[in-house]
Amino acid sequence: MTTTVSSSVSGFRWPSRWRRPGWLQGAALVLALMVGAPLLVIALSWGDVHADIWVHLAQTQLTRLIGNTLVLVAGVATLVLLLGVPLAWFTATCEFPGRRVFDVALMLPLAVPAYVMAFVMVGLLDYAGPVQTTLRGWFGPQVAFSFRGTTAVVLVMSLVLYPYVYMLARSAFLAQGREPLEAARVLGRGPLAGFLQVALPMARPAIVAGTALALMETLADFGAVAVFNYDTFTTAIYKAWYGFFDLQTAAQLASLLLLFVLSGLYLERRGRGSARYFQTGRRRRSSSRIVLTGPRAWLVSLWCALVLAVAFLVPVGQLLIWLFDGAWRQWDGRYLDLVAHTLSLGAIAAVITVTAAFLLALYRRSYQTRLAGSVVRLATVGYALPGSVLAVGIMLSFNWLDAWAARIQAALGWEVQPIFVGGVLALLLAYTTRFLAAAFGPVETSLDRIKPCIPEAAATLGARPPEIARRIYLPMLAPGLLTAALLAFVDVMKEMPATLLMRPFGWDTLAVRIYELTSEGLWEQAALPGLSIVVVGMAPVIIMVKRSAH
Amino acid sequence: MLKRASIGLMSLALAVWITGCSEQESPAPEGSKGEATAPAADAKPATANGEIVVYSSRKEHLVKPLFDRFTEETGIELSYITDSDGPLLARLEAEGERTPADLLITVDAGNLWQAAKQGLLQPVESQVLEDNVPAQFQDPENRWFGLSVRARTIVYSTERVKPETLSTYENLSTGDWEGRLCLRTSKKVYNQSLVATLIERHGAERTQQIVEGWVDNLATDVFPNDTSLMEAIVAGQCDVGIVNTYYFGRLQKDNPHIPLALFWPNQQTSGVHVNISGAGVTAHAKHPKLALQLLEWLSEGEAQAMFAGLNMEYPVNPEVAVDPLVKTWGEFKADDLNVAVAGKRQVEAIKLMDRAGYR
Numbered sequence: 001m002t003t004t005v006s007s008s009v010s011g012f013r014w015p016s017r018w019r020r021p022g023w024l025q026g027a028a029l030v031l032a033l034m035v036g037a038p039l040l041v042i043a044l045s046w047g048d049v050h051a052d053i054w055v056h057l058a059q060t061q062l063t064r065l066i067g068n069t070l071v072l073v074a075g076v077a078t079l080v081l082l083l084g085v086p087l088a089w090f091t092a093t094c095e096f097p098g099r100r101v102f103d104v105a106l107m108l109p110l111a112v113p114a115y116v117m118a119f120v121m122v123g124l125l126d127y128a129g130p131v132q133t134t135l136r137g138w139f140g141p142q143v144a145f146s147f148r149g150t151t152a153v154v155l156v157m158s159l160v161l162y163p164y165v166y167m168l169a170r171s172a173f174l175a176q177g178r179e180p181l182e183a184a185r186v187l188g189r190g191p192l193a194g195f196l197q198v199a200l201p202m203a204r205p206a207i208v209a210g211t212a213l214a215l216m217e218t219l220a221d222f223g224a225v226a227v228f229n230y231d232t233f234t235t236a237i238y239k240a241w242y243g244f245f246d247l248q249t250a251a252q253l254a255s256l257l258l259l260f261v262l263s264g265l266y267l268e269r270r271g272r273g274s275a276r277y278f279q280t281g282r283r284r285r286s287s288s289r290i291v292l293t294g295p296r297a298w299l300v301s302l303w304c305a306l307v308l309a310v311a312f313l314v315p316v317g318q319l320l321i322w323l324f325d326g327a328w329r330q331w332d333g334r335y336l337d338l339v340a341h342t343l344s345l346g347a348i349a350a351v352i353t354v355t356a357a358f359l360l361a362l363y364r365r366s367y368q369t370r371l372a373g374s375v376v377r378l379a380t381v382g383y384a385l386p387g388s389v390l391a392v393g394i395m396l397s398f399n400w401l402d403a404w405a406a407r408i409q410a411a412l413g414w415e416v417q418p419i420f421v422g423g424v425l426a427l428l429l430a431y432t433t434r435f436l437a438a439a440f441g442p443v444e445t446s447l448d449r450i451k452p453c454i455p456e457a458a459a460t461l462g463a464r465p466p467e468i469a470r471r472i473y474l475p476m477l478a479p480g481l482l483t484a485a486l487l488a489f490v491d492v493m494k495e496m497p498a499t500l501l502m503r504p505f506g507w508d509t510l511a512v513r514i515y516e517l518t519s520e521g522l523w524e525q526a527a528l529p530g531l532s533i534v535v536v537g538m539a540p541v542i543i544m545v546k547r548s549a550h
Numbered sequence: 551m552l553k554r555a556s557i558g559l560m561s562l563a564l565a566v567w568i569t570g571c572s573e574q575e576s577p578a579p580e581g582s583k584g585e586a587t588a589p590a591a592d593a594k595p596a597t598a599n600g601e602i603v604v605y606s607s608r609k610e611h612l613v614k615p616l617f618d619r620f621t622e623e624t625g626i627e628l629s630y631i632t633d634s635d636g637p638l639l640a641r642l643e644a645e646g647e648r649t650p651a652d653l654l655i656t657v658d659a660g661n662l663w664q665a666a667k668q669g670l671l672q673p674v675e676s677q678v679l680e681d682n683v684p685a686q687f688q689d690p691e692n693r694w695f696g697l698s699v700r701a702r703t704i705v706y707s708t709e710r711v712k713p714e715t716l717s718t719y720e721n722l723s724t725g726d727w728e729g730r731l732c733l734r735t736s737k738k739v740y741n742q743s744l745v746a747t748l749i750e751r752h753g754a755e756r757t758q759q760i761v762e763g764w765v766d767n768l769a770t771d772v773f774p775n776d777t778s779l780m781e782a783i784v785a786g787q788c789d790v791g792i793v794n795t796y797y798f799g800r801l802q803k804d805n806p807h808i809p810l811a812l813f814w815p816n817q818q819t820s821g822v823h824v825n826i827s828g829a830g831v832t833a834h835a836k837h838p839k840l841a842l843q844l845l846e847w848l849s850e851g852e853a854q855a856m857f858a859g860l861n862m863e864y865p866v867n868p869e870v871a872v873d874p875l876v877k878t879w880g881e882f883k884a885d886d887l888n889v890a891v892a893g894k895r896q897v898e899a900i901k902l903m904d905r906a907g908y909r
Contacts, residue, residue, distance in 0.1 A: 060904040127770065128778070128785035144787075148771050227774050229735050231909065239737065242636045243900045245664050392640050399644040406648055418648050421641070501637045505603070505629040508610075516609045516632060521777045521797060 020366050021465070028363035031356055032375040035433040038393030039258065039382055045251035053249045057236055068150075069233045072225075073215055075154035076161060080214045083158060083307060084165025085207060089195060090304065092173035093181075095289040096297040102304040104545045109311040110163035110487075111537030113494045113514070115223030116530050117160045119523050120315045122147060122227055153230045157218055159311040164217075165210035167487075167545075168442060171479060172206035173199060175449055178288045191290060205448060208268055209441035213487075215264075216384035216437065219257060223496070233257055234386045247392065254389045261384040265377060316534060322527035330517075330528040334508075339532060342493055342509040349431035350439075350489040354481055356432055357439035361447045376440070383437035387497035394430045395421055395501055422504055430498040435491045439484035446480025447473075486544040490537045510536075601627035602840050605642065606655040607635045608827055612860050613655065619856070620847055626840055635661040642670045647834045652841035655697075655829040658739050660746075662694040662828055663893020671830035674842050682849035682867045686888045687826050696826030696889065697848050698857050699864040701882070702740055703822050704813040705798055706790045707783050718816045719748070719823070722790065723763020731767040732779045732788040736903040740794060743892035744823045745899040750891045751820055754902060761906040772909055777801065780810060799862035799875055814882035821885040825892060826866065 090096065091103040109117075125131050125147040135143045146152075176199060184194040200207075222234050233253070241250035292300055360379055364372045382390055398420040406416045420426045450473065458468050496511045503512065510529040517526040606613055610632050617628045633641075635656050642649055642665070654671065656662050665671050671693040679688070679695050687696030704716055715726070722731055734741060748757045769788035773779040776797040783791055801808055814822050829848070831841045847853055851870055858865040859873045871877075 056901055056904065060901075122778075126778075127787045128781040133785060141786075146770065226737075229737075229772055229774055229909065235737075238636075239900070242634070242739075243737070243742070244897050247636075247640055388634075388637055392637060395637075395641060396644055402645075402648060416648060418645060418650065421645065422650065497637070500631075500633040501641060503631065505631060512632075516611060519634070520609050520612075521775045521800075 024359070024363050024366060027359055028372070028375060031359060032379045034429065035356075035382060035436055036378045037397040038390060038433055039378065039385075041393045041396045042251045042385070042389065043255045043258070045248050045255065048248060049252070050246055050249050053240060053244050053246055057240070057249075061231065062236065065231050065233050065236050068231055069219070071150055072153060072157070072230070072232060073218060075150070076157050076218045077211055077215055079154060079158035080162040080165045080211060081207070083162040084210060085169050085200070085203075087162075087304065087307065088166045088169035088173055089199070090300050092170045093199075093290055094300065095291040096300045098301050098304065102301075102308065104542050105308050105312070106166055106304060107163050107541045107545055108308075108534075108538060109160055110167070110490055111534045111541060112160055112312065112315050113223075113511075113530070113533065114157065114160045114217070114221055115227065115518070116319070116514075116526075117311075117315050118156050118224035118227040119518070120318045121152070121156050123523070124314070124318065125152070148228045148230070150230070153225060153228045156228075157221070157224060158214075159307075160224075161214035161217055162307075162311070164213040164487075165207060167483060168206040168210035168445065169203055171442070171483060172203035172445065175446075176202055206441075206445045209445055212265065212268070213383070213438055213441055216261060219261065219384045220386050222386050222388075237386055237389060241389075250389060251393075254385055257384060257386075258381055261381055262377060265381070316531070319527045319531045319534070322524040323531060325524065327525050327527035330513075330525055335528075338508055338510050338513055338529070339536070341507050342511070342533070343536065345427070345431070345499075345507075345509060346489045346492040349428050349435070349492045350485045352428055353432045353435050353439045353488040354443065354484045357436055357443045357484055358477075358481065360436075360440060361444040364444075365447055380437035380440045382433050383435070387434070387495065388501070390434055391430060391498040391501045394426070394433060394498065398426045398429075398502075421502065424504055424507070427499065427502045427504070427507075430502050431488075431492050431495065434495065434498060435488045438487045438491055442480045442483040442487065443477070446477050446483075450476050482544050486540045489540055493533050493537055601629055602652045602837055602844055603650045604628060604630035604653045604655060604844075605638045605651045605832075606630055606632050607638055607661070608632070608655045608657050612857075615860065616848065616853055616856055619853070620844060624843070624847075626843075628844075639665055639668065639670065642832060643668055645834075649832060649834050650836065651832045652835040652837050653829055653844060654832055655827070657700075657827045658743060658892065659694075659696070659826050659828065659889035660739055660743055660893040660896045662689070662826075662830060663890050664896075665830065666691070666693040667893070670833055672833045672835070672838065674831050674838075674845070676842060676846055678846040679849055682846075682854075682869075684866070684868065686886055687828070687866050689830070689890060690888065694828050694830035695845065695849065696828040696866040697854075698827045698861070699866050699884070700740075700825045700827065701795045701822050701864065701884065702744055702792060702825065703795060703882075704790060704815050705780060705783065705793045705810055706813055707786075708809045708811050710786075710789045713811070713813055716790070716813045716815065718819060719744070719792070720752075720760050721815075722792075723760045723767065727767045727790065729767065729769050730789040731764060732769055732782050732791040733764060733772050733908070734776055734779055734791075734793070735772045735774060736900070736908045738775075739892075739896075740825060741792075742896050742899045742903070743825050743889075744792070745903055746892050746895035747820075747823055747885060747887055749895050749898060749902065750887060754898070758902055758906055761903055761908050765906055765908050783810060784808065795876070795879065796862040803862075803875065812879050814880070816885075817883050820887075821883040824864075824884045824889070826889050827863065828866075 087102075087106055091099055091106065123129055127144055127146070129147075132144065180198050180202065181191075181194045184198045189197060219232075219234065221232075222238060225232050225234070234257075237250045237253045237257070240246045240253060360376050364376045385393075399418075401420050402418045405419045409416045455468050455472055458472055463471070493509075494511060496515050499509055499511055500515060503509070510533050513529040514526045514533075517523070517529070604613075604617070610630075613630070613632075617630065620626065621628055635658075638654065639661065642651060642654065645651070654662075654665055656665070662671070666689055673692045675692065679692075683695045683697075687699065688694065704719070704722070706713065706716060721727075736742065736745075745757060745761060748760060752760070770782065773782065776791075776793040777800070779791045780793060780798065780801055782788055795812060798810065798812055801810070816822060829845055831838055831845065835841050848857060849867055851867070854865040854867045854870040857863075858870070862873055862876050864872055864876065
């Protein structure tokens with residue numbers, strides 16, 4: 001049996017020191033302070049307002065940029081939902097030709113950095129690209145079209161971001177089990193109505209979490225929109241900083257962006273109301289899939305194949321072509337170092353980030369206070385900030401620590417040198433701040449699935465909290481934690497601005513190499529590091545999807 | 551279930567431990583309490599042994615060969631990080647006196663000017679630099695010096711444009727070029743510098759007319775980079791554009807018969823717009839003498855040839871010969887304004903381009 005509506009816990013009560021362990025609140029607050037400090041630095045930028053820059057931005061572009069941003073957000077939200085949810089439904093609950101392959105493969109676009117996708121697509125499809133050149137050869141010059149408008153940006157962003165929705169919706173559908181749909185059928189609903197009225201509402205938290213991730217990345221993106229020269233709110237942030245040399249106004253603009261995201265998240269929470277989502281954790285068995293037959297089955301296969309081809313095979317194919325065209329010459333003795341750095345930073349950061357996300361989720365669940373809600377929101381909103389802005393916020397807060405460290409060093413008569421900025425620890429914490437939101441979504445949705453009555457039952461049977469954590473929470477959370485670790489790992493590998501600004505000397509990664517080449521316009525040469533990221537990212541994607549399918 | 555989960559966690563921890571071990575600097579975190587025991591910031595900053603630290607927005611593949619050669623010749627070790635100018639300046643400013651950086655290298659004069667204005671660079675006295683770097687390519691107060699010259703010029707389709715119909719940057723705003731012009735985005739500092747010098751020559755009003763004329767003549771949306779702009783000219787989307795010469799050089803190296811050519815504009819008037827890639831010693835350098843030694847070395851013969859040649863730019867030192875391919879593009883008269891103008895008027899130029907609708 002599965003309940004979708006909250007039941008206040010009645011009967012059994014935990015002893016309060018177990019229900020709300022004090023160390024948990026302490027740890028969560030410290031954590032929130034750590035990842036919140038950079039945001040605070042940015043929010044505190046309002047001390048001094050440079051009116052001339054603001055007036056200029058308002059008069060010349062702010063309206064257009066906000067309009068563009070809203071259109072982009074609405075477009076990406078629509079398209080990632082339209083792509084991600086049905087695909088997740090098909091692979092999680094149906095049986096059709098090629099399902100096993102698509103199940104895993106549809107996640108793979110996650111490993112393609114958005115800027116790489118943008119560059120490949122514009123290169124292929126814009127006026128000078130091979131597609132239009134061929135078309136002009138056949139039909140004459142009147143077939144010209146621009147592949148740099150709104151539609152193109154929305155399409156490209158959605159193709160790399162839909163896996164967030166796909167991944168979270170898929171595990172939600174898998175976790176629902178067969179019973180709710182059978183109940184719906186007994187009550188006279190067909191498969192479509194069952195999907196719309198039962199499965200979809202039950203998967204709502206997961207779908208929302210996935211969409212929120214996709215949208216926050218859209219808002220933070222600068223690399224991909226820059227390829228289209230599509231101006232968004234982020235463009236104004238960079239214009240203030242790089243163009244007007246005015247980091248302060250840039251930070252003020254960034255804090256407005258944060259406010260926008262917080263309001264969006266708040267509205268969604270209100271819309272969800274007081275509904276809670278728990279499940280009994282029985283997994284769907286493969287034998288209980290809806291078996292599609294005939295043309296319907298082939299249509300679904302074809303659709304999956306099409307999405308996979310456009311979102312993954314095309315960009316990877318293009319990278320391969322560039323690789324054989326000469327980009328392989330980028331290989332040198334230090335290349336393995338780049339891969340090793342990327343892997344170790346990604347793995348360590350993933351473990352730290354997931355641990356932090358788990359602590360926060362557990363804290364919010366145990367306390368359920370307003371404070372807990374605010375703490376969590378503060379700690380996870382950093383994902384929507386443009387990477388370099390957040391990176392500077394992080395750098396400034398660590399620099400503040402360095403200033404204190406310098407006093408101590410001086411007092412002890414040691415050589416004064418930065419400890420934090422330019423150290424591995426700072427970089428890892430930067431990753432945690434940036435990607436906590438990505439890890440938090442899957443961790444929290446899987447935590448939400450544990451009905452309070454299960455740990456309570458264990459407690460009545462005499463189990464103490466550590467044992468409950470080990471024997472109930474961990475096993476039930478394992479798929480969610482692994483998903484979170486995967487997301488964090490892949491995101492860290494693709495991360496560019498914070499890595500660039502905060503990496504210790506000599507700690508170059510694949511993303512750094514990509515930056516070096518692409519910022520000089522050498523996109524083709526970046527095929528080797530680009531492909532390496534994709535290949536390295538593919539392994540964990542496949543492992544995780546396979547594991548969560550059982 | 552439990553077993554599988556713990557195996558998963560253990561293998562993850564193991565993976566972390568293994569990869570962690572491959573890096574000497576990072577002790578492995580223990581289990582999932584990673585953040586408490588994560589590698590402490592004891593990764594030694596490479597500054598400890600009297601080595602030079604460079605912050606560079608010039609990319610690794612364009613500077614590393616030079617650094618390697620410098621170390622070979624002098625035995626002085628170098629460490630560096632590369633990033634964009636904005637973040638590097640922000641880091642320098644935040645680190646203040648504690649900065650490990652000795653030398654800042656950028657790819658345009660505007661950011662050097664800005665760094666100097668923020669007090670991040672220190673003036674240096676050097677006869678070598680005065681001799682090697684022409685006055686227009688260095689800070690009047692000696693806080694930064696150009697190391698290579700980058701010319702931003704007109705490129706045209708050899709199939710559809712007769713070079714005698716071209717004359718100046720300003721002329722590209724006239725009705726002759728309606729629907730035939732391609733430009734790169736105004737967000738790129740190279741275009742901001744070009745417009746800054748136009749403002750210096752013509753004043754804001756006339757410059758705005760010129761920029762508005764360019765925008766009216768655009769054949770399509772502006773491009774994100776010079777290379778895609780030139781590809782559009784080849785494909786026939788437009789006939790002329792404004793690009794940095796080395797981007798053209800790269801295309802020409804790949805395809806010697808590419809139907810494009812460079813045109814040197816404004817030869818009767820102000821000359822071709824030039825910018826620099828350059829460097830300055832940081833205000834709080836820990837090794838200012840070594841940094842100056844590196845800077846001077848970079849301005850001399852062999853290093854100059856390499857510095858410019860690696861990217862088909864022009865050496866700033868007039869004694870040094872240009873790359874053979876670059877030489878085939880011919881000689882030109884360059885704008886003789888001090889490149890500091892690019893920094894001084896950058897904000898004004900961006901505002902003007904915004905008002906003119908040049909995105």
